Amino acid sequence: MSSADSSSGDSLGDATSTYIESQVIMVTVRVIAPFSLTYGLFLMFHGSGSPGGSFQGGAIIGATVLMIAFAFGIEPTRDWIQNRTLVALATGGVTTFAMIGLIPLALGGNFLEYEMYKEEFGIKAKWGLEAIEIGGVAPIVASVVVGLFFLLAAGTMQDSVSEEVSGDE
């Protein structure tokens, strides 16, 4: 279909040309999305007791957002998820992980030595491990997956470079 006029490259900068509204996809995603989001959150919070973990959970949460963007259009989803949300999740995740690792170091232990939390603050060692899973890995993975998707999509939408190239031809 698109291979016939691929040489012109004129439709590449147009957002509407890449989105086709489909009732089947929209209804399917509307049904599946709550379940996949819940499953992602379950893996994230229950990773220490069952298969899976925060990486898988974060990836599934990110994939749910991608699914919604695929069904309802990338543009509206991109407006819905703000940049500062993604940046806060990614940088906050790295900061949380680093802080939980460095605090035992500051108290004279080793990096990520959870037993120090029990000795100094009376916090169970398990909660340190849970904190880097839930507060560290999962937000980083989810936000980077969503961010990569929107970055790639932005190239197709408001792409001034490709318009200039096609204009020169």
Place this chain on the structure above:
Amino acid sequence: MISAFEAALFVFVLTTALATALLRDILAVIIVFAAYSLGMALFYAFLLAPDVAMTEAAIGAGVTTLLLLLALVKTSRPDLDYWLERPNISALVVFGALLVVIISTLGEFPAVGTADAPIWENPAVTQYYIENAYSDTHVTNAVTSVLAGYRGFDTFGEAVVVFAAGIATLLVLHREVFTRE
């Protein structure tokens, strides 16, 4: 002995892998590649590696497929004058030689889940985690205890790599925001 389900899955994965290599239409390749990832995810689940299966299903079949589709929208699909990739004789010779080497090693693999697999010959490592993971880290999933406990520093490095991938993409695409301000 392998079951009918395993045999069907094996044929499915092999067919989709071959189709990914041989088809020339990029859209068809992306779709077949997603099917291959889904088949591999089922394989991992069958081999009792549910963590790997979940990652393969979410990242391999889901996210990668969508990113490739977006990349396809950004580029163009050239007109095809033939459907299948034409075989390259020298590449086929190398591929055939590699295939012979790999198949010749298959007989040496231990059966799935046997007690005399080489991994059990080093109990200083495997048995240590199985016996001490709960008392050391107080989590019941030994995989999580290794990832976030014993190998926590490695996991920190991996998390930073994922973060760096996002930053690198921003830099490559000359953008300052992921979505919009």
